[in-house]
Amino acid sequence: MKQNIYILTAALATLGLASCERNNGTNPTDTSTEYHQSYTVIYDKNNKTTEAVVMFRTNNKSGAIHTLVGNESININRELVGISADRKYYYSSNKFTNVEFVFTKNAGEQFLNTIRITDTSDAEFPSVFPSSINKNSGMVVDWDGKPVDDATEKMFLVVDDGVHTPVPRQYNNGQFIFTSGDLTNLTPGDVTIRLERFKYMPLQQADDSVSGGERVVMVRKSRTISLL
Secondary structure (H helix, E strand, O other): OOOOOOOOOOOOOOOOOOOOOEEEOOEEEOOOOOEEEEEEEEEEOOOOEEEEEEEEEEOOOOOOEOOOOOOOEEEEOOEEOOEOOOOOEEEEEOOOOOEEEEEEOOOOOEEEEEEOHHHOOOOOOOOOOOOEEEOOOEEEEEOOOOOOOOOOEEEEEEEEOOOOOOEEEEOEOOEEEEOOOOOOOOOOEEEEEEEEEEEEEOOOOOOOOOOOEEEEEEEEEEEEEEEO
16 A cells, blocks of 8 residues: 555644644644645556545645644545554555545534546556566657646656665656666566556645645556566
C-alpha cells in the first residue's frame, strides 16, 4: 500500500482540549482554523485493488501536518480510520470500489468528498514495449495510449528493483525517456515496471476558499522485465 507514489497528498495540523487550542509543531490551531484536505485513491489493475490515503494541513498546502484528535475523524467508505505512523490515514479494499471520504472537523462541521472509478483515465502499457533494459544504455518508450490531458493529468513510468529507490520518468512529448546512467544504481535482474497515471480534481467540499485541497486518482499497471 505504501509504495512509492510520486505525486501524493497533503496533511493537517492540530486542535485543542480544555482551551480548544493545541500546538503540533509550529502551527497552533483552534476551532476557527481551516484545513487543507488531500485525498488520493489508487486503483491497481494487476491486483484489482483499491487503496486510499488522506492527509491534512492547517490553513493551506504549506501548513503544518494535522493529526486528528478529540471529536475529529475521517471516515472512508463508512470505516473510521486511524492515524498511521507517517501521520496519514489509509484504507484498502480487495476490489475496485468508489471511495467516499467524510471528514469531521473539530467544530463539528462535516465535509464529503468522493473519488469514483469513473473518474479515472485508463492506463495500459504501450503496444510495443521492451522485454529488457540495459542499465548503461537507458530506454525510450513511445506512448500510444489515450492522450494525456496536460491540464489535469500526469503520467510516469517507474523502474523498481525492490531494493533501491525506484526511478520514475514523466511522460513528455509522447515518450518516457531513461537516459544512460539513470538506472546505474539499480541491481540487474528482474525488475518491476509500473505505469502510473494521475488525474487531479478539485475538492467537492472544501473547508474554505483559501485552505483548498485536492482529489487525486491514480491508475497503476505493472509488469516485470529484465534489467541487464
